Amino acid sequence: MDTYLNNNNKNKYIIVYKDIFSWLVSIEKWAIKCNWKQNKKMQFIEDYLQFIKKWIEIKNNRVLFISYHEYLDFIITKNKNFELKLCNFLQNNGN
DSSP states (O other), X not given: OTTTTTTOOOOOEEEEEOOHHHHHHHHHXXXXXXXXXXXXXXXXXXXXXXXXXXXXXXXXXXXXXXXHHHHHHHHHHOOHHHHHHHHXXXXXXXX
16 A cells, blocks of 8 residues: 555554455355356455455554454443554554
């Protein structure tokens, strides 16, 4: 992303991801609902793996990975550890 933004930004990126099995069920339902031409399981899995791989490659101190289940748990329980993790990430100046 920095390359596209001329390396002069201070953007932060929070990547919320589902485990691949939960995600696959969800994306298949969405593909049917939206009448996607691309609807083979292996194509979806390849897309998912490429997405995660790319973000792992560019991960730095301005990228935070949060699992979808971790996020849902925070909404339900107001988990202070999660809140602290998120606040620390957002307050860090990226240096």
